[in-house]
Amino acid sequence: MQRIAVPPRLDWEAKVEALGLVWHTAAGAPYWNESAYYAFTLDEIDRIEAATRTLYSLFLEAGDYVVSQRLYDRFDIPEWCWPLIEDAWKAEPPALNYGRFDLGFDGHGTPKLFEFNCDTPTSLVEAAVIQWDWKEAVFPGCDQFNSLHDRLIAKWRDIGPYLPPGAPVHFTHARESTGEEAVTTAYLMDTARSAGLAAEGLLISDVGWDGRRFVDLQNREIRTLYHLYPWEWLVKEPFGRHLLETQGRTLWIEPIWKMIWSNKAILPILWDLHPRHENLLWATRDRPVSVSYVRKPILAREGANIRLVKDGRDLAATDGSYADAPVVYQGLYDLPEFDGVRPVIGSWVVDGEPAGMGVREDGLITGNLSRFTPHIIYG
Amino acid sequence: MKFDRTAIAGMLAVSAAVLAGCDDRVCVDKQGRRAPEQYCGGHGGATGGGVGGGMAGYYFVSGWRGGGVGTVGGVARGGFGGEAAGHGGGMGGE
Numbered sequence: 001m002q003r004i005a006v007p008p009r010l011d012w013e014a015k016v017e018a019l020g021l022v023w024h025t026a027a028g029a030p031y032w033n034e035s036a037y038y039a040f041t042l043d044e045i046d047r048i049e050a051a052t053r054t055l056y057s058l059f060l061e062a063g064d065y066v067v068s069q070r071l072y073d074r075f076d077i078p079e080w081c082w083p084l085i086e087d088a089w090k091a092e093p094p095a096l097n098y099g100r101f102d103l104g105f106d107g108h109g110t111p112k113l114f115e116f117n118c119d120t121p122t123s124l125v126e127a128a129v130i131q132w133d134w135k136e137a138v139f140p141g142c143d144q145f146n147s148l149h150d151r152l153i154a155k156w157r158d159i160g161p162y163l164p165p166g167a168p169v170h171f172t173h174a175r176e177s178t179g180e181e182a183v184t185t186a187y188l189m190d191t192a193r194s195a196g197l198a199a200e201g202l203l204i205s206d207v208g209w210d211g212r213r214f215v216d217l218q219n220r221e222i223r224t225l226y227h228l229y230p231w232e233w234l235v236k237e238p239f240g241r242h243l244l245e246t247q248g249r250t251l252w253i254e255p256i257w258k259m260i261w262s263n264k265a266i267l268p269i270l271w272d273l274h275p276r277h278e279n280l281l282w283a284t285r286d287r288p289v290s291v292s293y294v295r296k297p298i299l300a301r302e303g304a305n306i307r308l309v310k311d312g313r314d315l316a317a318t319d320g321s322y323a324d325a326p327v328v329y330q331g332l333y334d335l336p337e338f339d340g341v342r343p344v345i346g347s348w349v350v351d352g353e354p355a356g357m358g359v360r361e362d363g364l365i366t367g368n369l370s371r372f373t374p375h376i377i378y379g
Numbered sequence: 380m381k382f383d384r385t386a387i388a389g390m391l392a393v394s395a396a397v398l399a400g401c402d403d404r405v406c407v408d409k410q411g412r413r414a415p416e417q418y419c420g421g422h423g424g425a426t427g428g429g430v431g432g433g434m435a436g437y438y439f440v441s442g443w444r445g446g447g448v449g450t451v452g453g454v455a456r457g458g459f460g461g462e463a464a465g466h467g468g469g470m471g472g473e
Contacts, residue, residue, distance in 0.1 A: 100473070117473030118473075119473060120473050121473050122473060172459075173469075174460050174463035174469050175460070175463070175469070176463070176469025177469070178469070180469070181469050203460065204459045204460045204463075205456070205457055205459060205460030205461075206456060207456070207458070207459050207460075208454040208455060208456045209454065209455045209456075209458055210453060210454045210455075211453065215454060219452075219454055229459070229460070229463070230462075233462035233463070234459060236462060237458060237459050237460070237461055237462060238448050238457075238458040238459075238461070239448075239455075239458030239459050242458075262473065301473055302473075
């Protein structure tokens with residue numbers, strides 16, 4: 001695993017914007033960073049892929065455990081959602097089963113899990129499209145750990161026959177300023193269309209309720225709803241309770257059981273089920289079991305409200321809007337440092353299978369100003 | 380070529396289709412990130428309000444004009460999306 005400096009393409013902004021990455025610059029610096037790349041050996045990629053496959057199996061087992069033991073209170077999940085989660089977990093409704101494992105990896109040891117972002121994962125366009133286009137332009141003879149695009153289309157094609165008939169898949173996201181959520185959602189919508197599905201988009205705030213059904217802006221019933229919008233927010237909002245009334249009518253992608261896997265409260269459960277597993281860091285709910293640890297809110301996003309403690313002393317901390325949320329403690333992982341930055345591996349699954357990866361660079365805590373840096377496989 | 384893909388040409392066409400109708404006007408938002416001009420001055424919440432126009436097909440057209448649940452013609456809208464405003468707009472990603 002190496003980080004190698006390389007000149008950016010002269011018109012890189014126009015090139016990535018043409019492919020949809022309009023949020024390529026943040027705080028005056030490139031968010032999409034092609035002034036360097038990571039080079040991995042095939043053996044290193046094999047280890048990341050194997051860890052990803054293993055972790056997915058651990059999450060399956062942990063999900064079974066949470067549902068069978070009804071541990072939902074540890075996840076801060078409202079009680080009225082519990083039957084919906086249990087039904088969805090057992091029935092396995094059609095889903096992409098996609099997500100991104102954030103891993104610590106230095107090229108030498110085994111990859112270690114930080115968390116699983118599988119409800120509303122982003123950096124998908126960057127990983128699936130932008131870095132591939134960069135590789136084709138700059139290193140056309142090299143390979144990349146990246147089958148995301150093909151696997152997404154294949155999965156839509158796979159589940160298409162099982163979706164409610166006679167209606168399009170409606171794709172939704174919240175309104176925000178950078179275009180990241182709009183383009184990520186539009187990209188997924190296009191993968192569905194590439195699989196032959198009818199698809200339409202609307203803002204999540206435009207979803208209507210006619211007293212019996214969720215409807216779109218033309219007041220047509222929404223039968224399949226993709227949401228780049230967190231489950232923990234959906235269930236708290238005024239329309240949340242309508243989920244009960246429309247159970248079996250409206251299919252949600254991803255399903256509501258993702259409230260378990262995407263919640264960091266799963267981390268102590270994974271550790272309890274598999275203590276000292278080589279791909280896990282220790283994790284607890286109540287208190288740290290070491291003088292070096294990370295304190296994380298169970299539902300925070302983009303690195304918010306994280307506190308790093310090393311040898312009993314504060315190392316770094318971030319602010320955010322999750323200060324009052326329940327927390328978990330996780331063993332501190334020393335991220336490797338390359339040229340003053342620290343990379344985190346985002347290893348994707350689609351249909352539960354390893355599907356590619358992206359690398360984001362930041363300081364000790366990877367937040368929303370991290371930089372996405374492409375990778376290649378060599379050797 | 381263990382991890383190579385086969386549908387790259389299709390992928391690029393797809394992405395071009397995503398951007399159909401998108402002009403290249405951009406501005407910088409308060410985080411310093413480049414943002415489509417239509418969103419300048421409108422940051423910070425799921426307030427709805429006609430995006431549409433040349434951006435249709437890229438940014439989804441909004442019919443709900445924001446701020447809590449409202450009912451028109453027997454259909455209530457705005458019952459989802461409110462939490463995003465409390466987190467600075469958008470969902471922030473995972």
